Amino acid sequence: MKAVMSHVSILTVYFSFFSLSLLNDIQAFDVRQHLSTVTRYSVAESSYVPSDIPKECTPIHLNLVARHGTRSPTKKRMRELDGLAAHLEVLIREAEEHHSSLQKVPAWLRQWKSPWKGKLKGGELISKGEDELYDIGIRIRENFPDLFNDDYHPDVYNIRATQVPRASASAVAFGMGLFSEKGSLGPGRHRAFAVTSENRASDIKLRFYDCCENYKDFRKHQEPAVDKLKEPVLDEIMASLARRYELNFTRQDTSSLWFLCKQEASLLDITDQACGLFSPSEISLLEWTDDLEAFILKGYGKSLNYRMGVPLLEDVVQSMEEAIKAEEENHAPGSYEKARLRFAHAETVVPFSCLLGLFLEKSEFQQIQREEPLQPPPKPPQNRSWRGSTVAPFAGNYMLVLYSCPAKSSNKYFVQVLHNECPTPMPGCGGTDFCPFNVFKESIVAPHLKHNYDTVCTKEQPMLKPETSKLLQLFRWLFPLRNDDTGSATASSF
Numbered sequence: 001m002k003a004v005m006s007h008v009s010i011l012t013v014y015f016s017f018f019s020l021s022l023l024n025d026i027q028a029f030d031v032r033q034h035l036s037t038v039t040r041y042s043v044a045e046s047s048y049v050p051s052d053i054p055k056e057c058t059p060i061h062l063n064l065v066a067r068h069g070t071r072s073p074t075k076k077r078m079r080e081l082d083g084l085a086a087h088l089e090v091l092i093r094e095a096e097e098h099h100s101s102l103q104k105v106p107a108w109l110r111q112w113k114s115p116w117k118g119k120l121k122g123g124e125l126i127s128k129g130e131d132e133l134y135d136i137g138i139r140i141r142e143n144f145p146d147l148f149n150d151d152y153h154p155d156v157y158n159i160r161a162t163q164v165p166r167a168s169a170s171a172v173a174f175g176m177g178l179f180s181e182k183g184s185l186g187p188g189r190h191r192a193f194a195v196t197s198e199n200r201a202s203d204i205k206l207r208f209y210d211c212c213e214n215y216k217d218f219r220k221h222q223e224p225a226v227d228k229l230k231e232p233v234l235d236e237i238m239a240s241l242a243r244r245y246e247l248n249f250t251r252q253d254t255s256s257l258w259f260l261c262k263q264e265a266s267l268l269d270i271t272d273q274a275c276g277l278f279s280p281s282e283i284s285l286l287e288w289t290d291d292l293e294a295f296i297l298k299g300y301g302k303s304l305n306y307r308m309g310v311p312l313l314e315d316v317v318q319s320m321e322e323a324i325k326a327e328e329e330n331h332a333p334g335s336y337e338k339a340r341l342r343f344a345h346a347e348t349v350v351p352f353s354c355l356l357g358l359f360l361e362k363s364e365f366q367q368i369q370r371e372e373p374l375q376p377p378p379k380p381p382q383n384r385s386w387r388g389s390t391v392a393p394f395a396g397n398y399m400l401v402l403y404s405c406p407a408k409s410s411n412k413y414f415v416q417v418l419h420n421e422c423p424t425p426m427p428g429c430g431g432t433d434f435c436p437f438n439v440f441k442e443s444i445v446a447p448h449l450k451h452n453y454d455t456v457c458t459k460e461q462p463m464l465k466p467e468t469s470k471l472l473q474l475f476r477w478l479f480p481l482r483n484d485d486t487g488s489a490t491a492s493s494f
Helices: 002-028 075-097 127-143 165-178 213-245 251-268 280-297 310-328 346-355 364-369 437-449 453-457 466-478
Strands: 058-067 157-161 339-344 397-404 413-419 434-436
Touching (some): 058 165, 058 310, 157 165, 165 339, 213 453, 310 339, 310 346, 339 346, 413 437
Parallel strands (some): 058 339
Antiparallel strands (some): 397 413
């Protein structure tokens, strides 16, 4: 009997230790860092040791490409959550009708309603997103005081945003931080500043994906295939949820609960409801499916995804060349541009990171230079460089700072690349973050410039068959074009 009691005691201690260890693992796992591109912004933490920039080097120009800050769900997504709430009611009712125990069902889930229920608009920048951009603006000014010591002028500090309100609102929040205490408006001594936008239909620098017909075709045909790739993971987790909570969850329920988890954790700091339904390993798998989608549809999965971003890369290089010209010709302070600051979307930021060749494994930079396809990010528990939470979280940003180094004889100008405000190594520049401007242009930029936006994005018109061509000629003969009083050609009506 004593032996049996001894074994029971040992097992009790073992299971207590195991439970405590499991609890510690779960507590150490912060779901808010595993939400792919729905992750909130935080300054990047890296083990990479940045380059020592010589004291004689001074920054003369800064390019910023940033994503908008944390936003509310879109109208379409809010309707999805309303649908989830309705189906959860059905599942609970069915369980009650079959006299099933609801003890395993979390109390919050039994009466859950979407926090966005009844809301008519969506997708706007929320207060957390405003704070993210405002704080970035303050830090950039503090980190580069020499660049932001001039009086404000839109030609000196050029701020651009897409026409989507959350992007322009992000630009405003950033500008309020950047120029705080630089004016005379209100207690914060703010000042007015300009944010310019180009029409959505022609904005090939910040919304190139919206203007690229070939990309829109690719995405339309590829999205169903990406959904198919995600299905096995969703089905596996769906089965686990059904066993765990004894409810007949569907694949769509699983997908919607994961979306709810991301919204609750990122926007509301709630991590013990929808996110609490999943184990850390399940969250890692769901995060990977989102990363896989971003990789295929926005990133290295197809060269078209980033080749169409060449106008943005050209704009960045052109602004640096203009700054070098101003430096060489000793232009007076306040007479030339010191910063070009852009605010857009994940569909802008992800391709831009690919154009710079970031977040690649060791041999992959050469592959993209040769335009070879890359393998998708490996499935957990394998490690991977490509993570949406790193590449393009809310307010994720890339800065390219141009330095003038007079003491350098062979290379006077250098580019430093910062990702989320931290220097990041460039595979195309020997793994350093501080790259001679000429090397940056030759090794990183030039291979992309052989691709013209129009040829990359314009759909090829199908060749007319001879019969079709003859029919068209006959049509034109029967219904000739006529000139109106203004001299413009209009087709005859029939």
